[in-house]
């Protein structure tokens with residue numbers, strides 16, 4: 001599933017591919033976008049920059065227009081040369097941005113809007129917490145925002161995008177294993193040192209997954225994500241998706257349970273991450 005690292009890789013790839021270029025054609029099946037395009041055409045605008053904020057991808061066009069997309073579970077951006085065959089079916093196409101040399105296609109993107117920079121300030125982007133993949137990331141601010149979510153389980157606090165931006169369900173479990181914190185502990189039960197360690201591990205894990213993989217044309221999600229530093233593809237992650245398998249540190253079978261208001265799967269080692 002796309003998390004902050006995926007979106008940052010997508011933004012870097014799109015920036016290199018279409019940043020600074022002029023839109024030669026725009027197409028979408030989303031009425032919300034085509035309405036704006038009819039009034040204020042995208043064609044002829046320059047793509048000023050592409051950036052990620054948490055799990056949101058922003059494409060800035062000249063003349064004060066921003067395309068905000070959010071991938072949720074299945075969305076992705078692909079880039080192709082003109083005439084190159086798409087690797088997803090046409091029915092999944094949502095947005096096409098063409099320049100003279102590149103076609104950028106958004107597939108199955110469930111959230112998309114074309115807005116002014118002023119309207120962006122009213123969007124969810126404005127309420128995001130510090131982004132571990134941003135150069136402006138503040139470790140102390142992230143700890144404080146987590147600390148303020150006293151009544152939440154720490155695993156749910158990590159998914160709260162207004163606390164820290166970009167963490168999804170995979171990093172949630174991986175980070176808590178890395179910090180040896182029980183996912184069901186209330187934030188109020190954790191020490192400042194534990195929260196500091198959780199933020200440090202988050203930054204380490206997420207930053208290790210951006211940069212290197214951003215060379216290919218197609219930007220998909222998660223396939224190469226790893227937190228263990230091991231090259232073996234079957235040993236990429238510590239606990240996520242490993243229910244019943246032995247803990248890589250102590251051999252205890254990894255536990256799995258649905259957690260929080262959205263019943264998201266949580267994986268943890270009951271021994272390394274003992275409660276209390």
Ligand SMILES: [Zn+2]
Nearest residue numbers: 247250269272
């Ligand atoms: Zn263990």
